Amino acid sequence: MENSRRHFLKSTCALVAGVSVYPLSRDQANADTGIRINNLKYAMLHDETKCIGCNACVEACREVNHVPEGVTRLSIEQSGPYGKYPNQYYHFSRHSCQHCEDAPCVNVCPTGAAFIDKENGIVSVNADKCVGCQYCILACPYDVRFINPVTKAADKCDFCRETNLKQDKQPACVEACPTKALVFGNLKDPESELVMLLKANPTQRTKLDLGTRPKLFRITAKQGEIIL
Amino acid sequence: MNALHFDSLVWHWPIAIYLFLAGVSAGAMFFAVLLKHVCLKEQAYRSGFVQAACIVAAVSVLAGLGILVLDLTKPWDFWKILVFYNPTSVMSMGVLILLIYQVFMYAWIAVVFRKPIEEWCQPRFPIVCKITTMLAKYEAGITGLLIIFSVSLGAYTGFLLSAQPRFPMLNNPVLPLLFLASGLSSGAAASLLGGVLLKGSPNGQEVRFIHRVEIPLILGEIFLIFTFFMGLVLSGGQSKVAALNAIGEGFWGLIFWFGIMGLGLSAPLAMNLFMNATSKRKFSYVAGTACLSLLGVIMLRNFVLYTGQMVVS
Ligand code: SF4
Ligand code: SF4
Ligand code: SF4
Numbered sequence: 001m002e003n004s005r006r007h008f009l010k011s012t013c014a015l016v017a018g019v020s021v022y023p024l025s026r027d028q029a030n031a032d033t034g035i036r037i038n039n040l041k042y043a044m045l046h047d048e049t050k051c052i053g054c055n056a057c058v059e060a061c062r063e064v065n066h067v068p069e070g071v072t073r074l075s076i077e078q079s080g081p082y083g084k085y086p087n088q089y090y091h092f093s094r095h096s097c098q099h100c101e102d103a104p105c106v107n108v109c110p111t112g113a114a115f116i117d118k119e120n121g122i123v124s125v126n127a128d129k130c131v132g133c134q135y136c137i138l139a140c141p142y143d144v145r146f147i148n149p150v151t152k153a154a155d156k157c158d159f160c161r162e163t164n165l166k167q168d169k170q171p172a173c174v175e176a177c178p179t180k181a182l183v184f185g186n187l188k189d190p191e192s193e194l195v196m197l198l199k200a201n202p203t204q205r206t207k208l209d210l211g212t213r214p215k216l217f218r219i220t221a222k223q224g225e226i227i228l
Numbered sequence: 229m230n231a232l233h234f235d236s237l238v239w240h241w242p243i244a245i246y247l248f249l250a251g252v253s254a255g256a257m258f259f260a261v262l263l264k265h266v267c268l269k270e271q272a273y274r275s276g277f278v279q280a281a282c283i284v285a286a287v288s289v290l291a292g293l294g295i296l297v298l299d300l301t302k303p304w305d306f307w308k309i310l311v312f313y314n315p316t317s318v319m320s321m322g323v324l325i326l327l328i329y330q331v332f333m334y335a336w337i338a339v340v341f342r343k344p345i346e347e348w349c350q351p352r353f354p355i356v357c358k359i360t361t362m363l364a365k366y367e368a369g370i371t372g373l374l375i376i377f378s379v380s381l382g383a384y385t386g387f388l389l390s391a392q393p394r395f396p397m398l399n400n401p402v403l404p405l406l407f408l409a410s411g412l413s414s415g416a417a418a419s420l421l422g423g424v425l426l427k428g429s430p431n432g433q434e435v436r437f438i439h440r441v442e443i444p445l446i447l448g449e450i451f452l453i454f455t456f457f458m459g460l461v462l463s464g465g466q467s468k469v470a471a472l473n474a475i476g477e478g479f480w481g482l483i484f485w486f487g488i489m490g491l492g493l494s495a496p497l498a499m500n501l502f503m504n505a506t507s508k509r510k511f512s513y514v515a516g517t518a519c520l521s522l523l524g525v526i527m528l529r530n531f532v533l534y535t536g537q538m539v540v541s
Contacts, residue, residue: 104393110320111312131308132301135319138238139392141541152301210393210541 039188041121042159043215044174045197046094050181051221053078053092060176064163071146073097073157074173082224091221094182097144097157098205098214099123105136105145105154114154121187121215122161127153141207142214159184187215229538231479236395237537242299244529247385248414249292250326251407251525254382255415256285257333259438261375263419264340267433273341277434280422281415282337288418289330318391322384329377335370339363382411389536397470398536402459406452407532410525413445417496417521424514431509439500442521446497453489470539480535483527492524 053076061073074096081088103123105114113129114136116122130153137145137154148155160171169175174182185194203217260281264272272278297306310327314320338345342360349356363370386404393399416438424430460471475484499517503509 107316108319108392110314110317110323111308112314113312129308129312130302131305133296133299133309133319134238134301135317135392138537139394141394143236143394143540147301207541212393 038119039186040119041187041215043099043121043185043187043194043217044159044171045183045194045203045217045219047181047183047197047219048091048093048221049219050179051076051092051094052179052181053090054178056176056178057094057173057182060172061157061160064160064172067155068148068150070149071155073144073155080224089221089224091224093218093220094216095142095144096216097123098142098212098216099159101213101215102211104139104141104210104212108135108139110135117161120161122159123156124158124161125154125156127151127155130154141210141212232534234538236540237534239533239537240299241530241533242295244526244533246292246295246299247388247407247533248526248529249288249295251382251385251411251529252414252418252522253285253289253292253333254329254378254385255412256281256288256419257329257336257374257378257415258382258412259416259419259441260285260340261336261371261378262441263434263437265371267437273344275423275432275434276426276428277419277423277432277438278340280426280428281419282340284415284418284422285333286337289326289333293326318384318387322381322388325377325380325384329374329381332370332374332377335363336374339367339370379408382408385411389533394540395470395536396463396465396467396541397460397474397539398532399541400456400460400467402452402456403532406449406456407529409445409449409452410528413442413449414522414525416442416445417518417525421515421518421522424511430511430514431507435509435514439504443497443500443504446493446500450489450493466539466541470536473539474531474535480531483531487527488524488531491520492527496521496524 055076058072058074058076061067065073067073074094076092077095078090078092080090082091083089099122101121103114103116106116106123109115109130110133111129111131113126113131115124115126117124127148132147132152132154134147134154137147145154145156147153159165160169164171164175171182171184174184183194183197185192187195187198189195197219198217201219204220205214205217207214260272260278263275263278263281268275268278297303300306309320309323312320313324338360342364345360346357383404386407389398390400390403420435420438423434428434457471457475460467462468475481496517499513499520503513503517
C-alpha cells in the first residue's frame with residue numbers, strides 16, 4: 001500500500017512536470033521549421049535620418065484602420081533639440097509593434113487571440129477571441145499594445161493586415177510618408193528594396209537581448225547626446 | 229513617480245487580490261490535508277480548524293476567479309478562457325489547474341465530511357451516499373492529487389507574473405517559490421483565524437501543529453525574499469535598478485520594511501516563538517497573529533505587483 005502510493009505520487013509528479021515542459025520545448029522547435037515552409041516574411045525599416053516628425057504616418061494609420069481617438073497603433077517619439085542654433089535638430093523614432101518572431105504577447109495570451117500569421121510572420125489579434133485580460137499588454141517589452149475602447153479587445157499595429165494589405169497596397173503609414181522614411185517589404189525576397197537597404201546600411205533593432213527577434217529595423221540618426 | 233499610478237502599470241490591485249485569494253485557497257487546502265493526516269485522522273470533520281480551512285479554500289478560490297473575471301475588459305466573454313487553451317500561456321494553464329484543483333478539493337471535502345454528509349443525506353438523497361462511498365475508496369489518490377494541485381496553484385500565482393520578459397523584477401525564478409511559501413502561510417493563517425472564530429480551541433493540537441510548521445515556513449519566506457532581491461541586485465542592469473527602487477525610499481519601501489518584513493513576518497514569527505515557548509495560547513493571540521500574517525501577504529502581493537511594474541527591462 002505504502003509502496004504503491006509512493007509510486008503513484010512519483011509518476012504523477014513526473015507526468016505533471018512533463019506536461020508543463022513539453023509545450024514550451026515544442027514551441028522552440030517549431031519556430032524554425034515554420035520559416036522554411038513559405039517565403040513571405042514581412043518587416044519594416046524606419047530610416048530615422050530621413051524622418052522629419054510630421055506624423056503623417058500616425059494620421060494615415062488612424063484613418064485607414066479606424067483607430068479611435070485617445071489610442072494609437074504607432075507614434076513618433078521626439079527627443080532633442082540637439083546642437084546649437086541655427087543647426088539644431090531633433091531625433092525621431094518610431095514606436096509600434098515590432099512583430100517579434102518569438103512574441104511574448106503570443107506566448108502569454110490565454111485564448112490564442114494574440115497570434116502569429118504563419119503565412120507572413122505578422123503578429124496580429126483576433127478581437128473575437130480576446131477576453132481583455134491584458135496579459136499581452138503586460139508582457140510586451142515594447143509597450144505598444146492597448147485596449148481598443150470600441151472593441152474592448154487588445155489592439156496594435158498589424159502592418160495593415162486587415163486593410164491595405166488585402167487590397168495589395170502598402171501599409172498606410174508607408175504610403176503616407178512624404179520623405180520615404182518608411183520601407184515595408186518581404187525579408188525572403190532578396191530583390192526587394194527592404195532587403196537591399198538592410199544589407200547596405202547599419203541597422204538596429206531594440207531589446208535584442210530579450211530574445212524576441214523583432215522585425216522593425218531602424219537606421220539611426222546621429223546621436224546628438226551622450227548617454228552612459 | 230506616483231506609487232499607485234504610473235505609465236508602465238498594466239495590472240492593478242485586483243490582480244494582487246486574485247493572486248492572494250488563490251494562494252490562500254491552496255494553502256488552506258494544504259494545511260487541511262496535513263491536519264487530517266498528521267493529527268486528526270478520522271475525527272477531522274469535527275475540528276473547527278479543518279472546517280474553517282475547507283470553507284476558506286472553497287470561498288476564496290471562487291472569489292478569486294470572480295475578481296479575475298470582473299477585471300477583464302470583456303467579462304461576458306470569460307468563457308472563452310475555458311474553451312480556448314494555449315499551452316504556452318501560464319494564465320491558460322493556471323485556469324486549467326484552478327479548475328482541476330477545485331474538482332479534487334470538493335472530492336476531498338466530501339470524503340472528509342462523509343459522516344455528517346451521509347447522516348444528513350441518507351433519508352433524503354440516498355444517491356449522494358453512493359457517491360461519497362465511491363469517492364472514499366479513492367481517498368489516497370484524491371489526497372495525493374489535491375496536494376499536487378494545491379502546490380501547483382500556489383506556484384502558479386508566481387509564475388503568472390514571472391512568465392514575461394518585460395519587467396525584470398517579476399521575471400525572476402524565485403518569485404514562484406516565494407509566492408508558494410507565502411500562499412501556504414496565508415492559508416495556514418486563514419485556517420487558524422477561521423478555526424478560532426468557529427469555536428475551535430486556541431490551545432488545541434491543530435493550533436500547536438500549525439504553529440510548529442509556521443516557524444520554519446516564515447524563516448523560509450524571509451530567506452526567499454533575501455534571495456529574490458540578492459539575485460536581482462547581483463544580476464545588475466535593470467534588475468538591480470528595479471530591486472533598489474522597490475526596497476529603497478518612498479511609499480513601497482515603507483510597505484516593504486515595516487509592513488511586510490515587520491508586521492507580516494517578524495511579528496508573527498516572534499508571536500509563534502513566544503506561544504511555543506510559553507504554551508500560552510489565547511484567542512486574541514492566535515487571531516491577532518493570523519491577522520498580521522494575512523495582512524503581510526496581501527501587502528507582499530501588492531508590493532511585488534506594483535514595484536515589479538515600475539522598472540522596464
Ligand atoms: S512588439 Fe509587442 S505586441 Fe508586437 S509582437 Fe512583439 S511582443 Fe507582440
Ligand atoms: S488581452 Fe486579449 S489578446 Fe491580450 S492576452 Fe488577453 S485575451 Fe490575449
Ligand atoms: S510620415 Fe514619415 S517622416 Fe512623417 S513622421 Fe512618419 S515616418 Fe517620419
